[in-house]
Amino acid sequence: MSSIPPSATDFGVAPKLLAYRLPMTPAAGSARSHPATLSDVARLAGVSVATASKALNGRSQVRAETRRRVIEAAERLSFRPNQLARGLLVGRSGTVGLLTSDLEGRFSIPILMGAEDAFGAGEVAVFLCDARGDAIREQHHVRALLGRRVDGLIVVGSRTDPRPSLGRELPVPVVYAYAPSDDPQDLSIVPDNVDAGRIAVEHLLACGRTRIAHITGDPGYAAAHDRAEGAAAALADAGLAPVGEARFGAWSEGWGRAATALLLDRHPEVDAVLCGSDQIARGVMDVLRERGHRVPEDVAVMGFDDWQVLTAASRPPLTSVDMNLEQVGRAAAQALSGAIGGARRSGVESLRCRVVIRGSTAPLS
Template identity: 45%
Template sequence: MTNTGPSERVTIYDVAHAARVSTATASKALNDTGRVSLETRDRIKRVARELGFRPNALARSLTRKRSFSVGLLTNDTYGRFTLPLMAGISEGLIDHGVSVFLCAIGDNPDLARIHVNAMLDKQVDGIIATGKRIDKPLPVDLTRLSVPVVYALTAGPSNAVTLVSDDRQGATAAVNHLLAQGRRRIAHVTGPSDFQVVHERASAFAQALDEVGATTHARVLFGSWSEHWGHQAIEALWSGADKPDGIFCGNDQIARGVVDALRERGVSVPDDVSVVGFDNWEIVAKETRPPLTTVDMNLKELGRQAGLALLRLVNGEAVETGVWKLPCSLIVRSS
């Protein structure tokens, strides 16, 4: 029963011959197109199944002018954002028979160019550009391509579809959670002020406090995206009077630093101070003691939507351009 030889692939000619019809009829039968009697259609399908026929996607793509593959460009080397996104894209597209070429281009424009050209040569139906931050574009111009492009978590031109998480809504949910815990002296320890998301989150933070009239104790501290900065911030906050009872952090690493620093000072989380992070990077959030309450950007869903949006563009369907903000979810743990 061993499969001798390199198992020559079964072509549509083999199927047609075995079913005693022409390849034209075979093709029409297998694709449920054209005029073929039900009887013949079934017979051909049965024969195809028996022979284990699998159409050569390359040949099909050549005439259909659809390769059923798309390119995914990323400059995220750690994969912290890319892989969840990728998983979502892949999941959303595999149902439509679409596969994904992944290209990690870093910040190298030449490498990016090479990869984009390779993808275009392979006739990708479209491209998804992803990055780490929404206010910087990838190091390559994708606006003059002959295929549609969708941007996710990276800056795109205004006439394109760009998907991002709704950081404002996420931040609001985080602050409202702190308020619901009865916290009123809330600080925001966040990343570098040249990130657009930093401003969005900070502005939502301020507004949410404003709405309950709790602005008196509101403070925003800008720094870096590191645990180290979380420590420093606590040092600064605890060296003054009016210590906060709630801290909303710009990401989980900062939150991790904040929680660790508080513990080292003997401040109990969440009894004395409640802390909320951002990103739901499980490897950090779950290992923090106590596990971190944080905002999840639903990257997988964002990826799915990006994939489906690209598919609609490929099919020539109308798609609303501009920035799509997808909701974040608050993941409540013990902090």
């Protein structure tokens, strides 16, 4: 969470932070309903619009006394520069488009929050567009955003599988977040799911577990494979074999329950289960408990995604891997700001995930 910087409309004076309601009255005198313009300010201050502009923007060619008069006039009128006009002039609108494919899905939201936060702290406003997973709707939104002269675009995916690029010919820079673009010339910011699988297993190893099983979600998802790959690698590095193959299924509690039943039948010696999602982990823990296995004493359980509703409420609270999605959003926003400033990067950049330890994993005693 970043602090609010002094905005261009502060005119160098401390804003009245404590008043909750905005003093929007057109102020004594001008009973017009339209917001004040710079020429209104100039007239009230007895100067030209040019001078007024310079005074408010901190340009140097204006006497201190004059500047004071202009600032006072601007405040009396609650003047607030028209960003449309400014944008038209300077050729930069100070807006970006945030294009999500699936607002409903829970992965988009934290990314969006991170991006909004990173931009919101500056002077950039964010247009939100949800394509509902529909390419045509996405195109429609891109067109509309370009018409509004956004300075850049962030495309937020709902899964980590590569998605079609918007193309290289767009007049503004684009950053892909979570779902990478299929064009390596584009810049994509994604969580490092392979490493995530690795650090998850490393945590279980550090807890002294050696008979580790992996129950994960839909095999159609790259995330499932990446995590499984990292987990397998970490296991191999430790000279251990997995307990059975990675079990792919669905991202649901039901699959977690079913897979656990099978697992316990064939490998009752298991002492840790790494799950592909928190939902799966919930199902796993339910069956473990019903079958008389204690968590974490007999079997440690780890989830994925660190979804608080699920991790905090389970019994015991669930250790999980957090993808730091808010940071992904923030990084994407920063990368876009850089690209707008001319510093273009390309390729897929991965951000590390982190293990959040709770009660469902503990050292073997």
